[in-house]
Amino acid sequence: MxxxxxxxxxxxxxxxxxxxxxxxxxxxxxxxxxxxxxxxxxxxxxxxxxxxxxxxxxxxKGVPITVFGFEPLPEVKDIFYAVPSEVWDYFTAYYHDLLFWKDLWVTVQEAFWGFALGSTAGLLVGLTLGYFRRLQKIFGPFLVFSNAVPKIALAPILILWYGIDMGSKIALATVIVFFLVQMPTTAAVGLVDPDLNILATTMGATQVQRFRKVIIPGIMPAVFGALRLAAIYSMLAVVFGEFLASKRGLGQRLLYSVNQFNMGSAFALMIVLALIALALNGLIGLVERRVLKWQSNREGGQVVSL
Known part of the structure; x- marks a missing residue:
């Protein structure tokens, strides 16, 4: 140097x-x-x-407005609602109650297993029918008819079949979640850009490779949207089943509170149920963001995004 x-x-x-x-x-x-x-x-x-x-x-307090003879915002009597201080009193009183946490755990298990079983079955059936068009022509009308049956009407029958324990609530949530996931999945497979399939074929991709590299990534946005909705409806199905007949669960506790006009307890339990549903939705949103991180212009998990 x-x-x-x-x-x-x-x-x-x-x-x-x-x-x-x-x-x-x-x-x-x-x-x-x-x-x-x-x-x-x-x-x-x-x-x-x-x-x-x-x-x-x-x-x-109500608003004096009538729409076609119906009053959408009526005045509610004091005995039929609760204020935040009464809701907070319930949380502080039952925070150390072991039975409350047992009921919470029962409801969470029912919602989780109903969601897991229903979404797995719906995803597999939706992929199969969407990919194999002949199978869709054969079984599609039967699934459409089954989806047209009011699922809530099945609740009393499922309670007779599975009893009043957790099984009947899991079965009801599974049936509802299944169709919420199966229908969008089948439709999403049919809407995958055919040019991508042609391109993959010309590049020498096998049928399995096209399924993994084209079909699966192409349907993921629709599938995750269906899963987020299914998580909410899984909780709704479980709570409704617990309303009808149940040994334990937050739905049973909520129904008892309403029947006793304990509105502070009822409002608090509704908040807890909403938080559980949002927690399930948040987990799905986190998985969606990780799986769909290649979609830079997409915001996953909108329900609970901050």
Missing amino acids: SSSDPAPPADTGQGATLDTVPESATLWRWRIRQLDLPVQLIRAAVVVGLYFLWSSRALF
Whole structure:
């Protein structure tokens, strides 16, 4: 090296830190954009506004409006509703109640297994019928007819078949979830871009490879949308089954609270049930974001996204 060449920069141990500053700042800017502060502030304002309306009992005072002889916002008597303080009293009173957690665990198990069994069966049947068109022509009308049967009407029959324990609620949730997943899956397979299949075939892909690399990725957005909806309906089916006949469960506890005009308990239990459904939905949203991370323009898990 000649004397006129500039000397290399001394290693002061700060080079790595200086290099990472722009990346760190960019990451924070990206996180702030993802957070979308205006949207979060509006959400917070809506929650605070609803809370004050609820606390002030204004939501239950009624509005003198009649639509075709029906009053959509009637005045509700004091005995038929609860305010946030009464709901909070229930949470504080039953937080240490072992029976409450047993009922919660029973309802969670029923909803989970109904969702797992129904969505698995619906996904497999939907893929099979969507991929093999002849099978769809044979069995499609029978599934359409079965889907037309009111599922709630099956609840008393399922209780007679499976008893009043967890089995009848799991069966009811399985039936409802099955059709919520099967129908969109079958339709999604038929809507996969045929040009992609032709391209994969010309590139020498086998039938199994086309199924794995074209069909499965192509139907995932529709499948996850159906799964998010199925998670909510699984909870609804379980609660309805517990209303009819059950040994344990939050639905049975909710029905008892309403019959006793204990509205604080009833409102609190409805909040707990909603949180369970949102938790299931959130788990599906996390899996969706990981599976569909190649879709940069898609926001997964919209129900519980922050």
